[in-house]
Amino acid sequence: MPNVPVSFDTSWISPLTERLHEDGPWDKWELFKLALEAEEAMAVREFDSLQCLNYLPLLSPFPHQLQTAERVLNDMRGRAILADEVGLGKTIEAGLIMKEYMVRGLAKKILVLVPASLVIQWTKELQQKFGIPAVAQKKEYMWRQHEVVVASIDTAKRDPHRRHVLDIDYDMLIIDEAHKLKNKRTRNYQFVKEIRKKYCLLLTATPIQNEMDELYNLINLLKPGHLGHSTSFSTNYVEGKRQSKNSEKLREEIEKVMIRNKRSDGGIQFTSRRVQSIPIELTQEEMKLYEGVTRFVHDQYKTGTGLFNSLALITLQREVCSSKEASFMTLYNMHQRTSEESLLRAQILELVEMIKRIETHSKAAKTVELIQQINDKVIVFTEYRATQNYLQKYLHDHGITSVPFRGGFKRSKKDWMTDLFQNRAQVLIATEAGGEGINLQFCNQVINYDMPWNPMRVEQRIGRVHRLGQKRDVHIYNLSTVGTIEEHILKLLYEKIDLFEMVIGELDDIVERLNLSSSLEENLTQIIMDSASTREMALKLDNMGHAIRASRQPHVAPALSEAAEQ
Amino acid sequence: MQANQVRQFVERYLATFSAHIVESHPDYLTVKLPVEVDKDIGNRPFYWSWVDKMNLAYQPLVLTFAFHPDRMPDGLRAEHLHLGAGRMQQIFASAKKHGQFVCMYEQNTASLPATGKRRSTPLVPWLGINLKVSFLCDKRRDLMLYLGVNLHQPRVVHDFSTYLFQLPLSPAIPDYFYTLDRKISVEDALQMARQEAEAVIAKEDQAWAAEAKARLAEELDILAAYYEELAKREPQAEQADADDEEAEKAEEPQAAQAIVPLPQTEAPPVAEPVVEATQTIDEYRSSGGRILDFLRANGIQVTPREEINQEEWKKSTPEEEKQRRMDELRWQYEPRIEVHFINGGLFYLHSNPPVQKLSGAKTVRHLPTNGRIM
Numbered sequence: 001m002p003n004v005p006v007s008f009d010t011s012w013i014s015p016l017t018e019r020l021h022e023d024g025p026w027d028k029w030e031l032f033k034l035a036l037e038a039e040e041a042m043a044v045r046e047f048d049s050l051q052c053l054n055y056l057p058l059l060s061p062f063p064h065q066l067q068t069a070e071r072v073l074n075d076m077r078g079r080a081i082l083a084d085e086v087g088l089g090k091t092i093e094a095g096l097i098m099k100e101y102m103v104r105g106l107a108k109k110i111l112v113l114v115p116a117s118l119v120i121q122w123t124k125e126l127q128q129k130f131g132i133p134a135v136a137q138k139k140e141y142m143w144r145q146h147e148v149v150v151a152s153i154d155t156a157k158r159d160p161h162r163r164h165v166l167d168i169d170y171d172m173l174i175i176d177e178a179h180k181l182k183n184k185r186t187r188n189y190q191f192v193k194e195i196r197k198k199y200c201l202l203l204t205a206t207p208i209q210n211e212m213d214e215l216y217n218l219i220n221l222l223k224p225g226h227l228g229h230s231t232s233f234s235t236n237y238v239e240g241k242r243q244s245k246n247s248e249k250l251r252e253e254i255e256k257v258m259i260r261n262k263r264s265d266g267g268i269q270f271t272s273r274r275v276q277s278i279p280i281e282l283t284q285e286e287m288k289l290y291e292g293v294t295r296f297v298h299d300q301y302k303t304g305t306g307l308f309n310s311l312a313l314i315t316l317q318r319e320v321c322s323s324k325e326a327s328f329m330t331l332y333n334m335h336q337r338t339s340e341e342s343l344l345r346a347q348i349l350e351l352v353e354m355i356k357r358i359e360t361h362s363k364a365a366k367t368v369e370l371i372q373q374i375n376d377k378v379i380v381f382t383e384y385r386a387t388q389n390y391l392q393k394y395l396h397d398h399g400i401t402s403v404p405f406r407g408g409f410k411r412s413k414k415d416w417m418t419d420l421f422q423n424r425a426q427v428l429i430a431t432e433a434g435g436e437g438i439n440l441q442f443c444n445q446v447i448n449y450d451m452p453w454n455p456m457r458v459e460q461r462i463g464r465v466h467r468l469g470q471k472r473d474v475h476i477y478n479l480s481t482v483g484t485i486e487e488h489i490l491k492l493l494y495e496k497i498d499l500f501e502m503v504i505g506e507l508d509d510i511v512e513r514l515n516l517s518s519s520l521e522e523n524l525t526q527i528i529m530d531s532a533s534t535r536e537m538a539l540k541l542d543n544m545g546h547a548i549r550a551s552r553q554p555h556v557a558p559a560l561s562e563a564a565e566q
Numbered sequence: 567m568q569a570n571q572v573r574q575f576v577e578r579y580l581a582t583f584s585a586h587i588v589e590s591h592p593d594y595l596t597v598k599l600p601v602e603v604d605k606d607i608g609n610r611p612f613y614w615s616w617v618d619k620m621n622l623a624y625q626p627l628v629l630t631f632a633f634h635p636d637r638m639p640d641g642l643r644a645e646h647l648h649l650g651a652g653r654m655q656q657i658f659a660s661a662k663k664h665g666q667f668v669c670m671y672e673q674n675t676a677s678l679p680a681t682g683k684r685r686s687t688p689l690v691p692w693l694g695i696n697l698k699v700s701f702l703c704d705k706r707r708d709l710m711l712y713l714g715v716n717l718h719q720p721r722v723v724h725d726f727s728t729y730l731f732q733l734p735l736s737p738a739i740p741d742y743f744y745t746l747d748r749k750i751s752v753e754d755a756l757q758m759a760r761q762e763a764e765a766v767i768a769k770e771d772q773a774w775a776a777e778a779k780a781r782l783a784e785e786l787d788i789l790a791a792y793y794e795e796l797a798k799r800e801p802q803a804e805q806a807d808a809d810d811e812e813a814e815k816a817e818e819p820q821a822a823q824a825i826v827p828l829p830q831t832e833a834p835p836v837a838e839p840v841v842e843a844t845q846t847i848d849e850y851r852s853s854g855g856r857i858l859d860f861l862r863a864n865g866i867q868v869t870p871r872e873e874i875n876q877e878e879w880k881k882s883t884p885e886e887e888k889q890r891r892m893d894e895l896r897w898q899y900e901p902r903i904e905v906h907f908i909n910g911g912l913f914y915l916h917s918n919p920p921v922q923k924l925s926g927a928k929t930v931r932h933l934p935t936n937g938r939i940m
Binding site for chain 2: 004005006007008009010011012013015016017019020023024026027028029030031032033034035036037038039040041042043044045046047048054055056057058073074077078104105106131133169190193194196197198199223224225226
């Protein structure tokens with residue numbers, strides 16, 4: 001083969017010659033054969049077919065994951081953006097690609113940069129699912145000493161780590177949540193640009209809905225120049241900030257470097273969601289409290305001493321719908337901020353009195369009933385820590401085992417709680433943010449004890465159990481207290497937009513497109529506070545729901561009804 | 567490798583070391599590891615350096631290997647052994663280590679005339695070498711070459727090992743046989759083998775290399791064009807970037823900017839790391855060393871406090887960046903071929919291996935698929 005350098009191993013000549021002279025020591029024939037068989041077993045027969053599966057007998061990747069791996073290896077030559085919709089298993093795809101290169105001896109020194117909260121999880125998954133000897137970076141020497149290192153960008157970019165990372169030639173660089181690198185002016189971006197690498201994978205959530213130059217910046221990390229220079233890129237492809245022109249051509253170019261599997265691609269089967277709304281009738285005392293708080297909140301908003309902002313006020317109102325314990329905590333804090341003898345303080349104390357008079361807990365009671373009926377593992381989501389604590393006790397008093405789960409737990413505690421839930425307890429009571437990276441597919445029952453006001457968070461909750469790998473249909477129970485704002489949000493908004501029937505990731509799309517995410521809660525707060533009457537509120541919520549529904553992709557709707565029929 | 571092949575391999579491997587099989591069950595195997603196996607796959611190098619230094623009797627390791635993940639033994643702690651298991655890789659490495667060089671003699675066979683008088687039969691010396699040829703760019707493909715060089719009447723044959731596995735061989739010269747002289751040296755034989763290997767390579771399909779080179783050229787072009795544009799359009803933008811960076815720095819939390827103050831007195835002299843040449847960490851540990859000593863001795867310095875400097879941040883110039891990117895592309899795509907020696911030895915035969923024409927050798931030569939060579 002002309003011009004292709006051939007290096008010939010000659011290291012064996014002197015040992016062999018020596019043995020010839022000494023007539024020994026000779027190795028055993030059987031071992032000689034075994035050595036040859038071992039090499040045969042590990043030889044890579046063809047350039048383009050996947051080997052790694054031979055080394056991963058316990059892994060059953062989905063077809064789209066295998067196809068992705070093949071495309072990255074064969075067509076994209078190891079440099080790609082993996083941008084699957086949420087829940088399709090990007091980590092598995094990345095692991096397969098890594099393993100394949102390692103098995104082929106093409107990658108030894110590998111760096112994986114992920115958000116700090118995911119370092120341990122990535123390390124474990126690589127070790128357990130892929131048999132890759134990954135370590136989570138802790139001490140300085142580990143950069144040099146270990147072959148596969150998992151770390152956070154924030155750590156890596158700082159001295160004394162930086163000097164090692166920028167000095168090493170990495171066979172492969174993998175970055176999770178790469179959409180955070182969309183701004184080329186950030187230090188993180190500049191840092192990543194400096195790293196020397198042969199193969200590179202960028203894992204990201206939703207790149208294309210973002211601004212065009214964000215996408216451009218990402219591609220530049222991977223294959224600079226592939227979309228041309230930024231101004232010619234703008235000229236050729238960018239209409240407005242979010243609009244692209246020459247879409248066909250742009251799409252073609254992007255497809256050369258990015259893979260985005262969608263749920264709707266077909267061949268990817270998800271189980272369906274079955275949603276039930278469970279109305280909770282409040283007792284008289286409970287209702288009195290709610291009405292009292294509502295009045296208080298409205299008064300404060302309107303006359304506004306300004307001591308409590310609208311967010312705090314509406315939180316109080318929502319807490320009442322959750323549990324009296326939660327509202328008590330907030331009222332207590334408010335109480336501390338008021339001055340002695342003020343009218344405000346008196347009002348607050350009045351509300352506290354109402355709390356004291358409540359002896360029942362309708363919502364909790366209903367929850368117990370539901371759990372007993374379900375007779376299987378259940379996850380109960382609540383927004384409020386006080387509610388969480390209360391529920392644990394309440395459930396315990398009714399003979400139901402439960403474990404708590406909070407964002408604040410360290411990684412090892414999260415694992416431990418997940419373990420307990422799987423093996424010992426019937427119920428997991430979780431507040432927000434407990435979710436990232438936790439896999440609870442062995443459970444298919446979810447109770448929304450109270451609703452977050454950000455539909456994205458609703459999605460995240462459900463996404464804990466409803467993912468690729470969930471074998472059963474997922475049952476969702478939405479508890480809402482009758483005649484309260486909780487009911488309004490549920491009925492007038494979430495149900496109107498079929499929030500719970502949306503496929504995972506669909507909401508992502510919509511929220512990004514309508515630029516809703518940061519302002520949704522504010523919007524809702526305003527609507528609730530400003531509406532003079534329930535009717536007005538209903539109307540405004542309806543409008544919002546309308547806008548959201550209108551922006552749903554048309555082709556999804558028929559697919560959904562099909563799924564519902566199955 | 568299928569589960570049964572894995573099992574057979576492991577059983578044969580252990581048998582060559584006369585390992586004591588404690589229990590053999592259809593689904594699993596419990597074995598007491600002999601010393602050499604223990605040292606190779608037991609993962610307890612410190613234990614061995616202790617035992618060897620103190621000259622103690624050792625406690626053998628007893629391991630249970632299971633071959634089917636869904637048929638693990640109850641009550642016993644077993645490990646699933648399969649191609650991808652770390653332990654399996656260790657077993658492979660051990661077999662390779664102990665199966666490097668052999669010297670074998672073909673035994674008397676029925677094909678030889680049974681005469682009343684015993685005559686001495688000549689044995690021809692052969693050098694057998696097993697090679698793995700790897701075609702590499704950003705992808706990889708391997709080709710196994712089993713060459714045999716006749717040292718008496720110099721010529722090269724292919725599939726030598728495949729042929730050998732059909733013969734009755736023994737490490738001792740059989741009675742009534744004598745060996746013929748080597749007419750060429752090992753070095754010369756090597757040369758012949760090498761030439762043969764290169765001839766095989768030359769006949770192989772070159773498309774992969776051409777494609778990789780074309781791809782490399784294309785990518786380098788795109789890169790060059792990009793940086794050219796960049797140079798033209800962005801000398802002012804560079805300044806703008808620098809300003810933005812200043813602004814951004816000001817925003818970053820103070821913690822990230824903390825500069826550890828340099829000590830007032832002169833910094834203590836940092837000892838030059840003594841870089842020891844080739845000892846790997848495993849070797850070091852198996853000779854009883856401590857990890858930190860190893861690190862210091864091998865130049866993996868822990869950066870002393872005084873030298874940590876968060877301020878220092880020299881961004882690469884576009885030229886440097888371009889160069890780095892180009893180097894990366896070459897590293898990724900540049901086609902190259904590596905020929906590795908697997909094992910080899912001296913073989914004294916009276917039978918003749920068939921001489922094949924070179925032309926056929928495009929496909930990979932496989933050993934019989936039942937997993938056993940003999």
